[in-house]
Amino acid sequence: VRIALALVLAFAAALRWHIHGAVLFSPWDETWYLNWANAVAYDGLDGFRASVRLWLDTGWFVPRPTRWGHVLLSAGACRIGGSCGFEQLAALSMLAGVAAVGATYLLARTLIAGPAAILAASFTAVSALDLGLGRRAMQDEVVLATALLALYSVARLAGRRPAWRETLAAVAALTLALAVKESFVVMFPAVFLLRWRFEGPLRITGTDVALLAAPPLLYLGGLLLLSGPTLFADALSQLITQTVVGTQPGSPVDTVQGGPPWRLLIDLLALNPVVTVLAVAGLGVLVATPRRDGAAARAEVKDRGAAVLAAAVVVSAIALAMGTKNARIWVTLNALHAILAAWFVWRSVEQRAPAWRWSVIAGVGVVNALLGVSIYQRIFGANPGEADAVSLTLLRGLGMIP
C-alpha cells in the first residue's frame, strides 16, 4: 500500500508540475488575493489592516481579506519565493493540490479499506477540477487541502477518548480550515458525524464541545488580533452579512453562481463522470441495504465508515446547496465523492479472486485517469484564461453546446 501511495503522490506531483504555468491570471479574484498577500508580505500588520479597511469601504467587489489563514499562507509563499507575484500563489495552489491527494488517502484510510483509500487518492490526483484550479492563484486548492486535513484530524478520533494532544491537533486543523475559508463552517455537521460515527447512543463530551466550539472562537480571535478591536466589529458584521447572503444580489457573480441545487450534479457529472456515477451508486447501495437490528447491527461495522461518509456528503451537500452553485466552491465535496466511489468499487470486488479484484481496481483507476486528464485539457488546458468552472464553460469545453 505504501508503494502504491508513493506512486500516486509522485504521479499527482508530476502531473501538476507538468501543467504548471502557461496561465493568464485574472484581474478579478486572483489579483485581489495577490494584493492581500503583497500587503502582508511587505507591510505586515499595517498591510492586513489596510486590506480589511479597503474591504469594509468597498463592499462586494473585493474578496474577503478576513480569510487570514490563506492571506498568511500566501504571504509566506511570497516570502519563501523571494518575490510576490501570481506565480508564487500558483505554486502554493500546486503544493496544496498534492497535499490534498495525501489528505484524501488519510481520510479514506480511516473510513474504508486501505486499498480503496489508494483508489480514492488516485481519483483526487486526476480530478479535472483540481488540476484546473491547482495551476491558478486561487484559494480553492488550499481550501481543499486544509478541509480534508481537518476532517481527517477529527475522523481519526472517532469511537475513543483521544489524548489532549490529538484533540489540540484537531482543533488547530479545524481552525486553519476556517481561517482559509470561513464557509468551512457549513461542514461542521459533517465534522460532528465523523466524530460520532454512529457508534453507540449520542453523547456530547468535553472533546466534542472543544472540537465544535473552539475553532470558530479561535478563528475570530485570530481576526481580532490581526485587525485590531476598532476594525473587528465592523469586519465581523460585514462577514456575517456576506456569508449569509452569499453573493451580491443581481451582480454578474450572482448570475453565474445561481440555479437549482441539482445544477451541481450536472456540473460534477461533466467534470468527473466516473467518480460521480460511482459515488451515486455507492450512496444507493448504502440506502438500499436493509438495516440490521440489535447485536447484528453492532457486529456489522464493516460499512459503517462509508455510511458515515455518505451521511457527511448528504448534510454537506444540503448546506452547500443553500449557497453558490459553482463546482469550484464544492471542491471538498468532490473529494468526498472520490472516497465514496472508491468504497463502492472495493465493496463490489472484495469477495472476488485477487487477480480479478486488482484488475478491476486498476482498470477503473486507469480509465478515470485518462478521462480526467482529457477533460482537464478540453476545459482548462485549452483555455489558459479559464479561472472558473461554471456550467457554460464546462458544457462548451466538452462540446456539448455550440
Add this chain to the structure above:
Amino acid sequence: VTEGNRGRRDAALAALLLILGLIGLRSVLRSGAAGPPPPTTASVKSMAAVRQSAEPFASLARAIDAQPASADRYAALGAAYLAAGRRVEASLVLRVALTFDPQHAAARADYARARQGAP
C-alpha cells in the same frame, strides 16, 4: 415507539427546522439587500467615524460595481485613497487598475507615489 426512535425523530425534526430557518434567514437578508445601495453593511456599522470616513470611497466603489473592468474607475478610487493619505489602500487599488491597463498613465504615477517609502 422506542426511546431511541423518538430521540432520532426529534433530532431529524430539529435538523429540518434548522435548515428551514436558515433558508428563511437567507431569503430575508437577500431581499433586503436587493435594492441600491448594495449591502456594504453600512447600516450595521457600529462606529460613526469609520462610517463617515468610508463614504467617499464607498461611492467610488459603487461606480466600480457598475463598470467592473474599468481601469479609470480603479484609478479614481486609488487617487482618492492617496489624497486621503492611505498609501497602502491606494497601492492595492492602483495595482488592480494597472492589471486592467498596464499603460494607464495616472495609475502608474499614483502607484509610484503610493509605494514611495514602502519597504
